[in-house]
Amino acid sequence: MRKVMITLGGLSVLAVVLYFTGFAGSFAEAFVTSRDAVLEHHAGLPTCESQHGQDDAKRVTDTSPLAKQTGIAIVMLTDIRKDSISADKVECSATVSLNNAKQGTMTYSFEKLPSLASGQYYIHSKVTLEPE
Numbered sequence: 454m455r456k457v458m459i460t461l462g463g464l465s466v467l468a469v470v471l472y473f474t475g476f477a478g479s480f481a482e483a484f485v486t487s488r489d490a491v492l493e494h495h496a497g498l499p500t501c502e503s504q505h506g507q508d509d510a511k512r513v514t515d516t517s518p519l520a521k522q523t524g525i526a527i528v529m530l531t532d533i534r535k536d537s538i539s540a541d542k543v544e545c546s547a548t549v550s551l552n553n554a555k556q557g558t559m560t561y562s563f564e565k566l567p568s569l570a571s572g573q574y575y576i577h578s579k580v581t582l583e584p585e
Contacts, residue, residue: 498563498574501535501545510545510561513576526552527580530559541565549580557582 499506511527514520530547537544542564549559561578569575 497565497572498543501543501547502533506543506545506563507533507547509563509576510559510578513561514559514578514580524552527559528552536560551580551582555582 499509507530511530515526520526527549529550531550532548534546535543536546542562544560544562546558546560548556550556557580559578559580561576564575564577566575
């Protein structure tokens with residue numbers, strides 16, 4: 454009986470640690486994202502709305518030479534839309550807010566290319582700012 458209580462206590466501590474480190478949430482999101490991707494027939498590519506897809510699109514834009522030179526970064530994506538979906542490409546668009554208080558439209562896509570290793574994909578993003 455004592456061994457059972459120690460084991461249950463250890464599992465409870467592990468569950469709490471995983472919860473507070475975000476691992477459980479990341480795992481759940483990865484499961485939902487992969488399920489959605491399979492249902493939409495583009496397995497291996499992120500969905501437009503997933504946190505993973507948004508983070509990839511932001512990272513590509515934020516690490517571009519122009520963004521580094523000007524010091525701009527994406528603060529938030531809102532109004533996310535799926536523009537086109539196929540087995541090899543997912544095209545998305547969203548309203549983007551930048552750290553310099555400007556807003557615009559961002560188009561981004563995830564594409565499987567034959568030259569890339571399995572599980573890798575090409576990310577393209579473009580930000581068009583609203584006229585002042």
